[in-house]
Amino acid sequence: MVDLTSPVHDRIVDGPRGAKPKSRLSRRNIFLYGTLLLISVYYLLPLYVMIMTSLKGMPEIRLGNIFSPPVEVTFEPWVKAWSQACTGINCDGLSRGFWNSVQILLPSVILSIGIASVNGYALANWRFKGSEVFFTILIIGAFIPYQTMIYPLVILLREIKLMGSVWGLVLVHSVFGMPILTLLFRNYFTSLPEELFKAARVDGAGFWGIYLRVMLPMSIPIFVVAIILQVTGIWNDFLFGVIYTKPETYPMTVQLNNIVNSVQGVKEYNVNMAATLLTGLVPLIIYFASGKLFVRGIAAGAVKG
Amino acid sequence: MTLPAPSRTHQKTKRPAQLFRNLNAKFASIPMILTALVVFVGGTTWTVVHSFTKSRLLPKLDFVGFDQYERLWSSNRWMTSVENLLIYGVCSLVLTMTIGFTLAALLDRKIRFEGVFRTIFLYPFALSFVVTGLAWQWILNPDFGVQNVVRGWGWTGFAFDPLNNPDIVIFGILIAGLWQGTGFVMVIMLAGLRGIDEDIWKAARVDGIGVVKTYVKVIIPMMRPVFVTALVIIASGIIKLYDLVVAQTNGGPGISSEVPAKYVINYMFRAQNLGQGFAASTMMLLSVIIILVPWAYLEFGGKKRG
C-alpha cells in the first residue's frame, strides 16, 4: 500500500530507482557480437586451414575438405618442410633459409636501430644547420617507391664488394629502415623533458655521454617498439632478399616462395603449408608475445611527427 | 653600477667556427646524411636520368629521349599492370578504409574481449605478403579449396576460381590483400577514435543524437586528419604491391595479374632491359608524387592559410 500521507515517499517508491535493468542479450549486443564473431571467423580461417592442411597426409588432402580437421594427425610435413623440401636441386629444406634469415636479421636490427636512435637523438637535442633538411629528405624518401632506388644500390654494393652478401642486405635494411625509425626515435626523444638534457649538459656530459647514460636508460620502451617493428619487417622482407642476395644466402621468405611455387615435381600441399607456417612463425610469436607494444609500434609508425 | 675593467670589455670573443660546433652530432648524422643524399636523392635522380637512355644489360648514358616511355606505354604487359593496379588500388582503398573504420567503431563500443578481437583482426598484418599469398593461393585452389568444398556440400555448379580466371584474378589478390591489411587500418582508426574527447559522446547523448548519426555527422569529420594519414599510407603501400602477386599468382595466368612493381623488377633483373625498368620505376615515382603533392599541400599549405 502506498502511504498517502507522505507524497515524497510515494514518488521514491514508484519512480525508477536503483541500477538500470540491463539485458545482456539486447538486440544491439547480439548484432554487435554476432558481427564481430563472423568477421573473426573470416580472419582466423586461413590460419586454421593452413594448420589443418599441414597436419594431414597427401591422400587425405586429395580426398577431403580443406576445412575438416585431420583424421590422422601427422607431423611428417613439418619435418619434411624443415629439412628436406627442395628448391631446384637443393633439398635441405627451409632450415637453410631460416638460418640465413637469422643471420640477416640480427645485424640488421642492431645496426638499423643503433643508427636511427642516434639520428633521432641528434635531431631532437643537437640540431645543427641543415639537420632538419636532411630529416625532411629522409621522410619524403620513405614514400619513394623502392624500385627507383634499387638499381643504384646494386651498383653501390658492387663497388664496395658487398653485393650478394649478407652484409650488403644488412646495409640495405638499415638504409630503408632509417626514415621510419628515425622518426620514431626523434618523436620519442623530443617528448622527453628538455630540462633533463640541459641538466646533463650542466653536469658536463657530452653528446655520447648524454645518449648512453641519460637517454638510453629512459628509452627502453621505444627500443622494444623499434625492435618489434624491425624484426617483423626484416623477417617478412622479400624484395630486398631476392635482389641483393644469392641463392645460397636467400632469406626464408624467398626460399619459401621458391619451394611452394616451384614447377617441378608433384605438389605436396601439406609440406607447402607447413613451410608457410614455419616462415610465419617468427613474426606471429613476436606479435602474440608483444601484444600492445606491436600495436603501439605500427601506430607510432603511422602518425607523422 | 660598477664599471667593468676596460681590458675585459674590449677583449673580443672569437666565435668558434660554425662547422666545428656540435661536431659529435654532425659526425653521428653522417649515415643519415649519406642515406638522404646518396641513396634517396642521388639514387632516384640516377634512375630518372637513366630512364632516358637506351641502357640494356648495363646502364649507359646513351640518351634516346622519351623512347623508353613510348615503348612502355605501348606495351601490353605494362598496360595490364597499370590497369590491375588501378582496380586493386581503388577497391583496396575504399574497402580497407570502410572495413577498417567499421571494425574500429565496433571495437570502440566498450565491448567485452576487445583485446581478443583486436588480436584476431590484426594478426595477419604481422605475416609477410609471401605467407599471405601462399595461404590464399591454397584456400582459393579450385581442386581442393573453397570451390571444391562448396561443391562437396552438393552445390555442384558452384564456380569460384579467381586465380585461374584472367578477368577476375586481381580480385583474388585483393581478397588476400584485404585480409592482411585491414587490421592495420583498424588500429590507426581506433587510435583516432580513442583520441576523441569523451565529452563529445556525452554531448551527443544529451542532444539525443543516435550512435550511427553521431559517427557520420560528428566523429568522422573530426577524424579527417586520421583518414588522410591512413589514406596516404595505404596508397603508398598499394603502389609497392609486389610480393603478394609474386607469391599468389606470379603474375599469371599469363600476364593477367602483373603489377608495375613486378614489371620493373622483371625488366631490370630478368629481361635485362634496364632502360624499360628505369622508365617504369620513374612512372611509379610520378604516381607517388601525384598522391603526395596534394596531400602535402592540404596538410602543410593549409596550416599557413589558417
Added chain:
Amino acid sequence: MTTTSNSVEIRDLDLHFGAVKVLQKLNLDINEGEFLVLLGSSGCGKSTLLNCIAGLLDVTDGQVFIKGQNVTWKEPSERGIGMVFQSYALYPQMTVEGNLSFGLKNARIPADEIKKRVARAAEVLQIEPLLKRKPGALSGGQRQRVAIGRALVRDVDVFLFDEPLSNLDAKLRADLRVELKRLHQQLQNTMIYVTHDQVEAMTLADRIAIMKGGKIMQLASPEEIYNQPQNLYVAGFIGSPAMNFIQGTLTNTTFAASALQLPMDDYAFQNGPSDGPAILGIRPEHILIGERAASCAGQAEVSVDLVEGLGSDTLIYARYGTQQIRIRTEGNSRIKSGDVLNVGFDTRCSSLFDPTTENRI
C-alpha cells in the same frame, strides 16, 4: 680591479631566433654573493637570459663573463655554474646519490672526494635518508631539494634557478622559499633566480630585474621597485591588486584630475617638476579612508561598487568619476557597496609618470 667584484657580467647581449629578437643589447652586472631575481611575465626573455648565462643557448652577439672570465663560448659545465630546473630534471634511472654525483663523475673527480661532497650536500639539505632512492619514490619537495643538491655538490660560485618552485603547491612553495633564503645566507653564493611570482621575487631578492620584451625595465632592490617604480610597466606589474593610475595634468607641482587637486610638495621629482600631462600612480593601500583621509592634502569623494573581505584586509572597488579605483584597508571593515566614501591620497607614496615616455617624472 675593483673591490666589489662582479660575479656575473653581461655585455650587450643579443639573442635572435630568426627574425624574433628575444634579447636586445642587454647589460647586467651581478655582484658577488648577490641574490638576483629575474622577474617578468612569460615571454619576456627571463628564462632565455638564464639559459644564455648557463651556456645552454648560443648567443647571437655580446659577451658573458663569470668571475671575470669570458665564458661566452664555453660549455655549460666549464662555466662554474650550477642549475636548478622547474621540472627538477632528475635522471629517473639513477638513485639520488647517482643524480648528485653524475656531474662530478663526468668531471673525473676522485671517488672519495665525490663521496665527501655528496655527503655534505645531503647534510645541508637534509636528504641523507633518501640517497639510495630513485627520484620516482620522492615527493615534489624532496625532488626539488635533490635538484638543488645537484647544483650544491658542484662547488660553484653561481647558482642558476629556473622557476624552481612553480611546480609545487602553495604551502610547500612557501616553506621552500624560506629554506632557499636560509641556504643563501649560509652559502653566500651568487644566485640568479628566474620567476614570474612577485612574492618570491620580493621576499628572496637582494635586487630584482624586471624584464619585458627582452629588455630590463628596472633593476633595483625590492623596496625601490615597489616604492619608486621607474616606469608605468614596472608600476603596473608589481603589486596586487595593481596600482591605480589616474590621468591628469601637472601644473606648478599640483596634480589635477577633474575636481581632484593634489599638491605634490612632498614628491621627490627626479628632474625637477615640469608642467604638462601626467599620470598619477598610487597603490591601493595609499588611498586612505576615515580619519586618516582627513589629514591628507588631496581628498575626493568616491562611490563604492564592490567590497571583498580577505580577512587580514579589505579590498574596495570604487568609482571616482569614470575612473575605477582600488583601495586596500584593514580587515573587518563595515563599508558596503553603494556607500559614498571620502578618501585621501597619500602623495608621499605616489608616483608620477610622463604619459608619452611612460617614465617616472
